[in-house]
Amino acid sequence: MTRTNTSGVDLVDEETTLNIARAALFAALMGAFALVSVTVPVTSIPFTLQVLGVFLAGILLGPVWGGAAMVLYLAAGAVGAPVFEGGSAGIGILLGGAPSFGYLWAFPLAAVVIGYLVHGSTEVRRPSSVSPARLVVAMAVGTVVIYAFGALGLMYVQDVGPEAAVLAGVVPFVPAEILKLVAALGIVRSDVLQAG
Amino acid sequence: MTLVYEPGSTPAHRLDPRSKLLVQTTFVAAAFVYTTPPGLLALTGLVAGMLAVARTSPLRSLWEFRVVLPVVVAAPILEGLTLGAPWFVLADAIGPALASVRVLLVLLVTAAYVRTTPVRESRAVIQRSVPGRPGQFLGMGAAFVFRFLPVLQDDVARIRNAQRVRLGAERPVTERVRLLAVAAFARAFDRADTFALALQARCFAWNPTLPELRLGARDLPALALAAALAVAAVVGAT
Numbered sequence: 001m002t003r004t005n006t007s008g009v010d011l012v013d014e015e016t017t018l019n020i021a022r023a024a025l026f027a028a029l030m031g032a033f034a035l036v037s038v039t040v041p042v043t044s045i046p047f048t049l050q051v052l053g054v055f056l057a058g059i060l061l062g063p064v065w066g067g068a069a070m071v072l073y074l075a076a077g078a079v080g081a082p083v084f085e086g087g088s089a090g091i092g093i094l095l096g097g098a099p100s101f102g103y104l105w106a107f108p109l110a111a112v113v114i115g116y117l118v119h120g121s122t123e124v125r126r127p128s129s130v131s132p133a134r135l136v137v138a139m140a141v142g143t144v145v146i147y148a149f150g151a152l153g154l155m156y157v158q159d160v161g162p163e164a165a166v167l168a169g170v171v172p173f174v175p176a177e178i179l180k181l182v183a184a185l186g187i188v189r190s191d192v193l194q195a196g
Numbered sequence: 197m198t199l200v201y202e203p204g205s206t207p208a209h210r211l212d213p214r215s216k217l218l219v220q221t222t223f224v225a226a227a228f229v230y231t232t233p234p235g236l237l238a239l240t241g242l243v244a245g246m247l248a249v250a251r252t253s254p255l256r257s258l259w260e261f262r263v264v265l266p267v268v269v270a271a272p273i274l275e276g277l278t279l280g281a282p283w284f285v286l287a288d289a290i291g292p293a294l295a296s297v298r299v300l301l302v303l304l305v306t307a308a309y310v311r312t313t314p315v316r317e318s319r320a321v322i323q324r325s326v327p328g329r330p331g332q333f334l335g336m337g338a339a340f341v342f343r344f345l346p347v348l349q350d351d352v353a354r355i356r357n358a359q360r361v362r363l364g365a366e367r368p369v370t371e372r373v374r375l376l377a378v379a380a381f382a383r384a385f386d387r388a389d390t391f392a393l394a395l396q397a398r399c400f401a402w403n404p405t406l407p408e409l410r411l412g413a414r415d416l417p418a419l420a421l422a423a424a425l426a427v428a429a430v431v432g433a434t
């Protein structure tokens with residue numbers, strides 16, 4: 001039997017509750033996006049919307065809670081929520097069991113970097129007030145972080161050299177990333193979404 | 197068809213989640229040290245044993261990891277290819293091919309854990325192994341992700357369906373991605389607001405009651421296996 005602890009209930013304050021709920025919903029949405037594949041015209045390479053989720057985590061939630069949302073995504077996947085690529089899960093994937101391992105570890109870092117570059121501090125500003133150039137630079141840097149980690153992960157997990165890692169893990173996805181960057185810019189500039 | 201917990205009464209279900217996580221971690225370490233044909237053969241035998249104890253079908257589990265398979269197959273081929281004669285160097289492809297076998301073995305071990313461990317237990321492990329508020333945040337957050345994942349998957353499927361029946365699939369890709377993301381995020385934010393209110397109404401606290409975890413005699417074989425794997429990994433690495 002489990003003993004219920006009734007003494008000293010330590011309530012979570014209002015703002016933190018909202019931030020935790022948003023971070024959790026964001027992480028769950030990343031998991032839902034892992035199953036959505038859209039095909040890029042011409043190259044016909046399918047891609048998921050996960051990196052778009054990382055962009056928006058940094059931009060909408062800011063560096064602190066955006067990063068926290070991505071950490072939650074990894075933690076939930078590690079203990080078995082089917083949130084990784086194609087509905088896979090498990091701590092084995094984060095320990096180097098799957099080729100996607102480098103990309104996954106880069107998500108929290110990229111969200112923090114993007115959030116910091118967009119907002120300039122840990123304070124969250126209204127995203128539509130940030131200049132488009134700044135948004136593009138932030139997302140481009142985030143993309144570089146994700147793919148650099150991704151290629152390194154691929155070299156480690158698959159025991160291949162840098163050329164093969166870039167050919168298999170970076171080049172095919174460049175068109176899709178440009179497309180997601182444009183889409184994210186459209187979303188933020190249209191000001192329909194905000195975590196205010 | 198995704199990998200989720202399935203209730204059952206196999207010996208693997210009855211193990212403490214901590215011993216299962218320990219076995220997984222040491223298995224990954226050993227697999228990285230012994231990425232050689234004899235090493236992987238021995239580990240394959242071990243995986244077969246673990247899957248049998250967890251009554252998990254290897255073929256079904258591999259099917260659930262099917263998105264990973266293209267990279268696993270492509271990596272050795274890409275590494276073996278060269279520009280110019282002889283076009284394919286077999287020796288270069290051997291290392292990546294062994295790594296691909298290792299990937300498959302680790303994925304199968306992971307599948308056995310996920311299939312036999314309920315969410316509540318995993319949450320309790322997180323909260324007990326990461327101290328303080330960060331551990332509590334990770335534990336409760338992971339539990340919320342489990343709770344909302346099916347709901348949001350349903351939201352996303354419904355949005356895509358609505359797009360499709362209105363011939364939205366004819367729009368350019370950027371437009372489709374933008375519309376899907378806006379609708380999905382707007383719903384997720386709405387749900388987060390309602391959820392936060394509901395949590396507060398129910399005295400959302402940093403210190404909830406968790407299921408008790410107890411290591412018992414039945415965990416001894418698993419712990420012994422983890423210890424053996426750890427020793428083997430350390431011996432092999434030095």
